[in-house]
Amino acid sequence: MKTAFAFAAMLTAAPFLAPLAAGQAHAADNSAPLRFVLIPKTVHPWFDKANNGAQAAAAMISQATGRKVEIEYRAPQTADVSSQNDIIERAIATHPDGLILDLLDEKGNRATMDEAVDEKIPMTVFDSLPPEGMDITAVGADFCEQGTMAAERLANLVGKKGEVAIMMGVPTAPNHTLRAECEKKVFAKYPDMKVVATGVDNDSIETAQKQASAIMQAHPDLVGWVECDASGPVGVGQAIRESGKTGKVKEVGLDNLNDMIQLIKEGVAESSASSRPEMQGYWAVVSAWQRAMGQKTPKYIDTGIDLLTSKNL
Amino acid sequence: MSLETTVPAAPSQQPPKLPPLKALVSRLAGNPLRGVIAALVIIFGASCALSPHFLTTFNMVIIARALAFIGLVTIGQSVLMILGELDLSVGAIGGLSGVVGGILMVQLGLNPWLALGLCLLMGGACGLLNGALITQLRLHSLVLTIGMAGVYGGANLVATKGVAITGVPRDITFLGRGLVMGVPVPFLVLLVCLAIVAFVMLRTPVGRYIYAIGSNPDAARMLGIRVNAIRMGAFALAGFLSALAGILMVARLGTAQPSIGDTWVLGPIAAAVIGGVATTGGIGSPIGAVLGAVIIGIIEDIIVLFGISPYWQSVVSGGIVVLAISFDALARRYLNRDAV
Incomplete structure (x- = not known):
């Protein structure tokens, strides 16, 4: 036990005993x-x-x-x-x-x-x-511009009417939250459009797929999806394909993950607002x-x- | 203090002299604390030798401060493990206490120190609730606390709607960011808590009761030990220390993040196991557990200092942890290799 206390004391003292600094930025040295x-x-x-x-x-x-x-x-x-x-x-x-x-x-x-x-x-x-x-x-x-672009694109695709859903990313991520808020503002402009569900995928494709499947079961009249992160649109696209609603439920995704691009090529997602x-x-x-x-x-x-x-x- | 009794060898039965390496391994394997200290010395020495950035004042402060949060949770978890229990809701309690502290201080304008005290009480109450449910309903702590982690984590999201609470008063940020003679304040808090809990565990009847319950709860009950009261107390302690870690993290960040505590579930358990705490209960000490947390902290540090790819980080840290906890078994196998 004494050894343990001595070791704990040594660890406490380490910051004082250590050399002041190991190295300095060497931007000024043109050869490094x-x-x-x-x-x-x-x-x-x-x-x-x-x-x-x-x-x-x-x-x-x-x-x-x-x-x-x-x-x-x-x-x-x-x-x-x-x-x-x-x-x-x-x-x-x-x-x-x-x-x-x-x-x-x-x-x-x-x-x-x-x-x-x-x-x-x-x-x-x-x-x-x-x-x-x-x-x-x-x-x-601009995150808001990205969300707005996706939501406007979806609104035009569905004739500015019908039930739509938003897949949130990580609720604690400020950029995901901001995109969701801007998407909601776009849909609020059109009286015949209604956000009937908001899923939370925590930036996981699997979670997005499960949530999207459940939401589409609960809202059979759903006409479109927008998302707030890079994983969400991939999961939502997979759920649309698995439920046989390709073309009936429109999706405008976000970003340019390879899976997202594949979904656009297959016609499951119509487009994606990508932040480069x-x-x-x-x-x-x-x-x-x-x-x-x-x-x-x-x-x-x-x-x-x-x-x-x-x-x- | 060791709970294991040793019988001194009779003068006529002197054990045969072992070769130096075997003698060293034998000494280390005979005491889990010596083993973890040896592992720590090796990892510390290797880090000093391999990275010029490791043994600097700045880096030591970083390691000490990061250790403080996980170390506080590890102390509580190690006491529970010695008792033969586990609490998987400690991270959620820490996160909930942090955001409640933020709400009390920022949104309700409560005196920061009063808010801090209330949060610590709330953390203790959450732990006590866990203990009460486990003892009164006779539920397995692992299963119950998985559920309670969901309850506390959900309450956190309900309270914050997932958005961080900003504007934490500067009065308390010193607790998370301050230095006293170069030592981070959270690390000093950890040392004080460790000293108190280690004293209780190793020098008081309550500590002996905890070891006795962890070794054999039925026998402890027959001896008249108030098993359920001690269990509930240990869960309350774990909740209290998690809340303390949560509040210190709020002071460190200057915001009450709903994600505080998300990474405090498995790390403390791994630290305790590395530090010689048996998952079956009755063996180990909080000091060993915190030394295990130091090992994990140094590994996490050197992974970044060495620039190891993020995709390999889990493999490397997991591998070193497995090696550290395998030391005892490997040492015994080595010692028994020549035995008939």
């Missing part, structure tokens, strides 16, 4: 590789696409400048703010030349981001907005690189939204 750490919300195919864009930007900068640029992709296993903060803090401990973050909640991430500011590590955010008062470039698309994850990753790295070089960068880089249909795929 530039190292950026990209931290998304969680492990998800959408963020893999953003990472692909980031790697492409790193390759482009390396080729153009002759200085190697490395992107380290470190994703939290769950979409939880405290888990993401832990990863951000551990990334700060390695003193990278920049952090590229997709924030889960700008207020919950604030204290950790302040630590990065204290350590003089430049940050760029994508697919999210930075905390108020922080001089950080945000790269992304590769472009977000690409421009986030460009912005982070400019920051590391000491350049000022724009407050916001809008990467826009694509409407994917069977004609333009």
Whole structure:
């Protein structure tokens, strides 16, 4: 037991005994590789696409400048703010030349981001907005515009009348909630349209499929679906196909996961409002690189939204 | 204190001298706490050697602060496991306490310290309710607490509608973000709680009763120990410590996130097992369990410092955990290899 107490005391004392700092950002050293750490919300195919864009930007900068640029992709296993903060803090401990973050909640991430500011590590955010008062470039698309585009497209497809349903993503994710609110506002404009059900898929294809099947059973007159995350439209599309309602129930999805594109090609989903994850990753790295070089960068880089249909795929 | 009795060998029956490696393994395998300390020293040393970023003040503070939240939940869970019980609703209690704290402080404008106290009481009450249902209805704790996790988690969503409560008063953010002489405040809270619970477990009759109940509840009952009261008390303690972790996390984030506690279910159980707490009850200590949590915390840290792919993270951390908990069995197999 004495050994255990002594060991606990040693652990407590470790912060005092450790050296003050292991390394410093080396952006000023022109020969050393530039190292950026990209931290998304969680492990998800959408963020893999953003990472692909980031790697492409790193390759482009390396080729153009002759200085190697490395992107380290470190994703939290769950979409939880405290888990993401832990990863951000551990990334700060390695003193990278920049952090590229997709924030889960700008207020919950604030204290950790302040630590990065204290350590003089430049940050760029994508697919999210930075905390108020922080001089950080945000790269992304307007979530409300994306939800509005999908809902308007569906309203036109169904003749602005009938029962529709919304599949929410993660109820605690601000971007998912915002898309849902904007979609509801669109449907509220049309007196003959009614939102009869709102499912919650927690960004899981399987959950979305189960929920959508149950909702379509409960509302046989349903004419259309919109969603709020990348997984939802895939699950909803599978439920539409399995219930034999392809063509009868319209779907306008979100984003450009491979399964989503396949559903459009098969005619199960009519279209998808995609937020261009590769472009977000690409421009986030460009912005982070400019920051590391000491350049000022724009407050916001809008990467826009694509409407994917069977004609333009 | 060890509950295992040892009989000193008679002078004429001196055990044969073992080779140095075997003697070391024998010493480590003979005491679960020594084993976990050995594993911790190896992992700590390897991390220092392999990453220049590991042994820095900044990184040590990160590890200590992250450990505090999971460590508090681990203390409560380890006491329950020694008792032969499990509570899978600890994470949900922590999350619910955090958001109720946010509601009381932000939406109802209650004094932050009063709100904090009420939340701790609520966490204890949630744990007590679990214990009461388990003992009075004679339900299995695993099954009951799965259901209660849904109840507490659902109440969290009902209260918040899934949206974080922002604007937590700065008066309490020091509890989550502050440093006292370079040591994170949550880590100090963890040390105080660990010292109190370890003292109760190892130096008081209540602790001995918990070990006795965990070893054999029927025998404990026959000895006159108030088994149900102690069970309910242990569940209340687990709820209280989870609520404390939840409140500290709210203070750390500056917002009351509905997702607080989502990752506090399996980690503390794994930490306790790594730290030598038997899932069957009666064996282990909260100190070992928290040291197990330190091992998990260091593994999570080095995974990020080494830049291991997120797709391999679970494999690596899971593999190290399996290796750590297999140490005892492997050591015994090694020691018995030459035995006839």
